[in-house]
Amino acid sequence: MIPPFDERGYLPQGIYEPTWDDFWERFGTNNYRKQLLTGLRLALGNLKLAGCRRVYIGGSFITDKERPNDYDGCFDIFGIDEDAIDPIFLQPDLAAQRTKFGGELVPNPAMAGFFQTDKNGNPKGIIVLDPTTIP
Numbered sequence: 001m002i003p004p005f006d007e008r009g010y011l012p013q014g015i016y017e018p019t020w021d022d023f024w025e026r027f028g029t030n031n032y033r034k035q036l037l038t039g040l041r042l043a044l045g046n047l048k049l050a051g052c053r054r055v056y057i058g059g060s061f062i063t064d065k066e067r068p069n070d071y072d073g074c075f076d077i078f079g080i081d082e083d084a085i086d087p088i089f090l091q092p093d094l095a096a097q098r099t100k101f102g103g104e105l106v107p108n109p110a111m112a113g114f115f116q117t118d119k120n121g122n123p124k125g126i127i128v129l130d131p132t133t134i135p
Contacts, residue, residue, distance in 0.1 A: 010063055015056075017128045020134040030066065030067075043089075045134070047085065049085075050086075051079050053131070053132055054109065054130060055075045056075070056115060057126065058127075061103070070098055075089075075107055077108075077109070078109075
């Protein structure tokens with residue numbers, strides 16, 4: 001279950017692991033957000049084929065912001081088949097990912113800690129998705 005937003009519009013501190021359907025229902029609140037979710041699903045599908053099991057989603061997409069610029073996240077590289085992953089995920093140019101998928105996912109699970117605070121250092125929650133469970 002994904003808890004309600006706090007008074008700042010963030011998820012409460014913690015790491016939440018919803019199903020894809022619950023994630024879609026909670027954050028696909030308008031057509032623009034659904035468009036971003038469609039791109040994220042494509043990205044997750046590629047990571048699924050490469051064997052990725054943990055993708056952390058943070059940033060404004062998982063806030064109460066009606067029109068976030070994109071989604072931001074990172075993924076665990078443990079067990080990834082580098083021959084199967086789209087090379088776009090391994091390039092430093094994130095603009096190419098934003099163009100193709102509508103957001104960016106970097107191959108650095110340590111970034112999950114970065115996503116758990118806002119620009120003022122206040123704690124906030126993040127989402128973890130397992131690409132292998134996404135239909």
